[in-house]
Amino acid sequence: MANGIIPVAPSDVSNIPPLALGIPDFEGQAILRIFANSTESEIACYSALVTNGNTFAHPAAVGSVLGIFTVVALLSSFATAIYGNHVPSTRIHYAHSISVFVVFSVFQHIFFTGALSMNWPSVLAAFWSNFAWSGGMIYSEFMQNSINQLIGNNKGNTSIVGAAGSGTATNNLGGGYSISQIYKRSILTLFRRVNGPSDLVQMLRTRELEKSLAKRDLVNATDGYTWYGYPVKPGLPLPGNFSGFAGTLSAENIPASNAFMTGFLWFLILVAIVAGSVVGLKWALEGLSKAKLVKQDRLSYFRTHWLGFAALAALRTTFIAFFMIMFLTLFQFTYKESAGVTIIAAIVFVIFFVGFVVVAGYACFYRLRFGRYETVPDRMHFEKTKSLDFLPWYGVNLESKRSEEENPKVSAGSLPWWRLHYRDNDVQRVQVHDDEDYIQKFGWLSSRFRRTRWWFFTAWLLYEFIRACFYGGAAGHPLTQVFGLLVVEFIALVFIITMKPFEATRLNALMVYLLGFSKVATVALSAAFDERFDLARITTAAIGIVIIVIQGILTIVLLIAIVVGAISSYMSITRNREEFKPKSWTKLRQKYFAHIEQVATDLPPPPPPIPEEPKEPYFSVKSVQRCPKIEDEDAEFDNDLYDPTISHTSLPGPVGRSSRPGSLRSQHSHGNVPFGARVHRVSWSNRDFTNWQEASNRNSELMGRSGMHSMKSDASLRDSIAQRSRPPSRSVSSPLEGRKSRAGKEKAPALDEEKE
Secondary structure: OOOOOOOOOOHHHOOHHHHHOOOOOOOOEEEEEEEEOOOEEEEEEOOOEEEOOOOOOOOOHHHHHHHHHHHHHHHHHHHHHOOOOHHHHHHHHHHOOOOOHHHHHHHHHHHHHHOOOOOOHHHHHHHHHHHHHHHHOOHHHHHHHHHHHHHOOOOOOOOOOOEEEOOOOOOOOOOOOOHHHOOOOHHHHHHHOOOOOOHHHHHHOHHHHHHHHHHHOOOOOOEEEEEEOOOOOOOOOOOOOEEEEHHHOOOOOOOOHHHHHHHHHHHHHHHHHHHHHHHHHHHHHHHHHHOOOOOOOOOOHHHOOOOHHHHHHHHHHHOOOOOHHHEEEEHHHHOOOOOHHHHHHHHHHHHHOOOOOOOHHHHHHHHHHEEEEEEEEEEEEEEEEEEOOOOEEEEEEEHHOOOOOOOOEEEEEEEEEEEEEEEEEOOOOOOOOHHHHHHHHHHHHHEEOOOHHHHHHHHHHHOOOOOHHHHHHOOOHHHHHHHHHHHHHHHHHHHHHOOOOOHHHHHHHHHHHHHHHHHHHHHHHHHHOOOOOOOOOHHHHHHHHHHHHHHHHHHHHHHHHHHHHHHHHHHHOOOOOOOOOOOHHHHHHHHHHHHHHHHHHHOOOOOOOOOOOOOOOOOOOOOOOOOOOHHOHHHHHHHHOOOOOOOOOOOOOOOOOOOHHHHHHOOOOOOOOOOOOOOOOOOOOHHHHHHHHHHHHHHHHHHHHHOOOOOOOOOEEEEEEEHHHHHOOOOOOOOOHHHHHHHHHHOOHHHHHOOO
8 A cells, every 4th residue: 555645835836827716627637657667667647637616518418408409400300301292392391491410510510629639628528528429429338348348458549649548658648748758867877976975865865755655554544445536447548638539538438449339339229210210100100090090191191101211311310420430430440459340440431431422423313314514615703892791802703693693793804714514405304303203312412402502412422521531530640630621621611602502591501601610710729739839728728618619609509590490390391271370470481481482493582672762742643534514415516526627717708808897807716725726525435536537537528529619608608617616615504505505696697797
């Protein structure tokens, strides 16, 4: 037994700020190593963590809440996939539900950030432990014991993947040490430097601590020896060491040597649960239908094609797990431990990699086999635009796209370019999202993407494979991982922003902007944790909290999107009901349905209506209506109505001599209508216009035959013209009185002649 006390001087703790004692996951570690001088090797090691009780690690609570939200997303997505009998319509609603693929992409991005070979602060390892279940890292004592029996005693060397384990000699990695610094000089060289008794006494005083530790005494003289703590399992790093992926897994008590088999076994269990749940739902519906608890035709399409749904659900699960499996297999190749596990990893890698290459290639070929691709010349324009609505910037646009825009932006220059164009031999073939046969076969790959981006699953698989190569294949090379991933993530961010592949706006916001920004920012900040930069642990803890804030905001937005997606899925599966509850959401439901129908066309939305100018006080005549009058029934008035000369002045007096006074001879007969105007009704019909035209032609023919050569007397001509030019009476008297008044006026000239 050994017993001893190591005093801690005030100078040892003076550099610790008071703030560090209150922040979560205070990073403190005490290590005592005992070496044998004869062999210069470690024979014992005691390690202890110093904590203040505050931590970000709450896997039981936080992990459970995240798991519940994931189940809600799974149920809402699956409900939209099985509801309905019209496949294209079902695809539209499925594309706008929350995607389980997006949920796991976010969670796995957060957890597998710890796979970088960095010396992580304890705050990050504690925070990431809440997301370990999404990467298949779920601890089970029975499973770990079974994997240990398969692996044997060869647990590998964690220093290969950038972590220091127990018994390793890696310097400057949490808990590591350098044997050369402990034994700088041999014992013989040390005694040679002893010049006298005084030096020997001084040397013996320095070994006072070893003597006190060598005393055989009990820790508790009354009860005997008590063991505080537990031995570190083989393959795990020392407590407090969170370097590399091994340090991240240590929070789950899973050795790095068991990482691949743990993730792969949980993946197989998940596939079995998903496929079995689909089959169980089918037979549950059949039982409820037999018991007449549900309608006979409820979910009839799903109950008819249940085997296809079970197979597609399993394939969709493998698509979601593609990055996890690729990373774990490549990490297993790098770790170099048990040969049996490595062979299993190689088989799984070949199945996944070759399988998805074949499936993705066949999915593209199946759609494009009746056409061909061709390069079309084009021009690339650099357009003047504004970033953030105020910062001058330049954008890139093709001439073919600019020609489709109503108001293209100003081009600052252009370059010759080309574009890849697909020409379909069958112009009458339906679009990819209206092709029921293609949706049934490959909808698990393409249904969530836009009509013109249905092929994006191939680009995503390539992107995920490149990421897995840097995370798993380059383990142990931190700077290669960080800067390589930084370039990959930045290019992917620009490409995905340009493509905007998802049909749903929520998924584009999550996957394109928030997740892309989080990946770039996290990888860039992770470069500070490389042990070559030798940053103070207080500084690394502060940077770790910044990463937690970024990833925490991403998680909160994802949870909000899951709630909104569950509501939209409820609207989708009740789309055939006339009554919808709550009724206050009826207008929102109608707007949602109109939105997804418009987005499904993958065409730009119609331009907004031109805003109306503000109305000012004004006066305008909207309509005029003429009421019937008495003269409308007078046949004589109707004859005068079509006389073209009724508004003209009458001819002058007789050409020959006349005995009438000059004042009378010079009089002209006038109508009460302005010069040049014609009496007409307020509204003319085609019949009125035809009658007037025929009357005008008839009068012209009569005047042409007789003309001015008529042998009528001047008086009779003057009377005739005066009678025509006389306006109709506008009095309110009866038609009979109107005729009498006109007859009286016609007799007036005859009386004048008799007087002469």
